[in-house]
Every structure is written in structure tokens, then in C-alpha cells.
Amino acid sequence: MKPERIKVLIIGSGPAGYTAAIYTSRANLGPVLYEGIEPGGQLTTTTEVENFPGYPEGVDGNQLMADLRKQAERFGTEIRTGTITTADLSSRPFHIVVDGTKEIEAESIIIATGATAKYLGLPSETKYRGQGVSACATCDGFFYRKKDVAVVGGGDTACEEATYLASLCRKVYMIVRKPYLRASKAMQERVFNTPNIEVLFEHNTAEVLGDETGVTGALLRKNDGTETKIDIAGFFLAIGHHPNTELFADQLELDAEGYIKVEAGTSKTNIEGVFAAGDVKDPHYRQAITAAGSGCVAALDCERFLLR
Missing domain, CATH: 3.50.50.60 (FAD/NAD(P)-binding domain)
Incomplete structure (x- = not known):
């Protein structure tokens, strides 16, 4: 044929x-x-x-x-x-x-x-996708005005998203698995000069926490095995x-x-x-x-x- x-x-x-x-x-x-x-x-x-x-x-x-x-x-x-x-x-x-x-x-x-968009591959991340989990700060950041959010990643994109979100949100956590940022010097300076961004070095996300309303927090695991919980309304992926x-x-x-x-x-x-x-x-x-x-x-x- x-x-x-x-x-x-x-x-x-x-x-x-x-x-x-x-x-x-x-x-x-x-x-x-x-x-x-x-x-x-x-x-x-x-x-x-x-x-x-x-x-x-x-x-x-x-x-x-x-x-x-x-x-x-x-x-x-x-x-x-x-x-x-x-x-x-x-x-x-x-x-x-x-x-x-x-x-x-x-x-x-x-x-x-x-x-x-690359995701971490956590079941909880999939569960709350569109309910607080996002891979685009420019698209969804507006919904988290005056709230606390987290950005995963340490490259230029993550720094860019974090500084953008910092202009809207009360507080921005950056979850970075390495002990340093991979971003360019200029982007790093921008992050470190933004008072409402807190960089959490050597941390990985163990789980995204939430309820029927959506994301409420994240459970983080430090490289030494210790765990901490942060309260957030938005969880942004910026890992490429x-x-x-x-x-x-x-x-x-x-x-x-x-x-x-x-x-x-x-x-x-x-x-x-x-x-x-x-x-x-x-x-x-x-x-x-x-x-x-x-x-x-x-x-x-x-x-x-x-x-x-």
C-alpha cells in the first residue's frame, strides 16, 4: 500500500x-x-x-x-x-x-x-502537581503572593526563578543539593543580595507535604541524614x-x-x-x-x- x-x-x-x-x-x-x-x-x-x-x-x-x-x-x-x-x-x-x-x-x-520539565520523581510531587507543585515560576508565581515558597535547583534558572518569586512572595527557600550554587557569579550575587531568599545548601527533598488544599510544606533531608520540615505553599522545580x-x-x-x-x-x-x-x-x-x-x-x- x-x-x-x-x-x-x-x-x-x-x-x-x-x-x-x-x-x-x-x-x-x-x-x-x-x-x-x-x-x-x-x-x-x-x-x-x-x-x-x-x-x-x-x-x-x-x-x-x-x-x-x-x-x-x-x-x-x-x-x-x-x-x-x-x-x-x-x-x-x-x-x-x-x-x-x-x-x-x-x-x-x-x-x-x-x-x-524535569521532576525529582517523588510520588508526592506528582500528587500535588498543579496544586502547589510547578515547574514555571513565571506562569504560577503570581498565585503565591505574600506566601512562602521553595525553589529546587542551584543553576541560573533556579536563581532567576528564586529572585522573581522573591519579588512576589514573603519568603523563598532555595533547596540546593550541592554545597555551592552552579549559577553564574552575577546570578549568585543577586540571590545572596535578596534578603527574603534563604539558600539551604546540601539539602534534598525527601517528600512534598500537603492536604486537600494542596502543598503545605516539604520534608528536607540534609546530606548528613538529618531531616527538617519547611512550611511552604508553593514548590517550584528549576532543575532543567x-x-x-x-x-x-x-x-x-x-x-x-x-x-x-x-x-x-x-x-x-x-x-x-x-x-x-x-x-x-x-x-x-x-x-x-x-x-x-x-x-x-x-x-x-x-x-x-x-x-x-
Whole structure:
């Protein structure tokens, strides 16, 4: 049986993938979007989104993604459940396999597979995800104004999140497993000069504590075995993100962290006809609105490529 031929294949269903779908379908390119393992992307793991323009009262993360999906479908995007299991980008049309069985030939591809926040792997952390446990201070910090919170990590991101939270919260604990911060000198100075940040060196989180209202504290274990409990309302992970690029690792140019490299100011990868959008190529901003904007860029780049 001959593989199905598709003009525009969009891989991923977060704000980047859906925005790319809205633009390519309005351009009459008949995009097909595969949702992947997390339909709706990272936003479906958060509750209230208050910083997406156009929602003055805020919006539930799932609702926002449902709205974007509906908009993409309205213009004719075909949205399918399924995960891309292999992608051969060595020649056009690109050869794609879905769920290990279905074969597709794509004239162009927009990769919007996102990045996954790294978690500690504690059952209690999973239990309170979205109820006090978060991997994005910029997204959720506002909900913890004048409260006590903790940030896990000792790198630049953790320091940045801690100083951001310190401007909103009463107190910020930094839980750092090493006896020092890995962050740059400037970031370290910023942390040490912020009076309401307390750095707890050589501590690991043993358990996130909570009740039916959400997170209430954390049980910390020092490297010498002693345990302490801190009272907090928010528990923020800042131990990095993992871009979902395994599928393309030996074909596309990636940076040292595994993010897809694109030509500056565009969505173009090192392979003609393959474009990247959203968190999969963005280790810096990781916001729904920047992902949506880059989905628009990828769609326009893709349209120009196909017209040429």
C-alpha cells in the first residue's frame, strides 16, 4: 500500500503546533497535526493561565488548549491522535511512521514537540502537581503572593526563578543539593543580595507535604541524614527541561542541551522543508505566548517554502 501523502505535517499539539495549524490551514495547505503523547502539551498540566493575552479573567490551561484546537479545526486542520515513531529526513518527501505502523510522506514538517520539565520523581510531587507543585515560576508565581515558597535547583534558572518569586512572595527557600550554587557569579550575587531568599545548601527533598488544599510544606533531608520540615505553599522545580528531540537527534542540528537549532530570526532547521517551533527550540522563554508566536513564524516560513 502506498504511503499517504501530506503537504504539511505538524508534530505536536501545544500552543506552537496549534498556531502553526491555524496559519497553514488558513493558507489552504491542508495541514495534518499529530497530537503526540501529551495532547495539548504542558499547559494541560497547569490550572489557571493568567498571562495569555485576550483572557482578562485568566483561563484554565485545558480550556485554552481546547480553544486553540477548535480554532485550528475550524479552518480545516485534520487533528489526529498518534505519535510519530520514526522520521527519515534524508530526502523529500520525508518518510514518517506513526505508531510504528502507518506510513506517511510529508512535503514539509513543522516540529512542535515541546520540552518536558524535569521532576525529582517523588510520588508526592506528582500528587500535588498543579496544586502547589510547578515547574514555571513565571506562569504560577503570581498565585503565591505574600506566601512562602521553595525553589529546587542551584543553576541560573533556579536563581532567576528564586529572585522573581522573591519579588512576589514573603519568603523563598532555595533547596540546593550541592554545597555551592552552579549559577553564574552575577546570578549568585543577586540571590545572596535578596534578603527574603534563604539558600539551604546540601539539602534534598525527601517528600512534598500537603492536604486537600494542596502543598503545605516539604520534608528536607540534609546530606548528613538529618531531616527538617519547611512550611511552604508553593514548590517550584528549576532543575532543567528536556527537549523532546530524540526522534531527530542524528538528523537535525541540536545544541548542547538537545534543543533544535534554527536559523536566527526564522524557524528553519538545517534541513530544507523542516521547521521548528515552540519550546523544542527555545531554552530561554518557554511561555505559551512565545510558543504561539513561533508557531506562526514556522507556518509562514513553511508556506513560503512550499510556494517556492
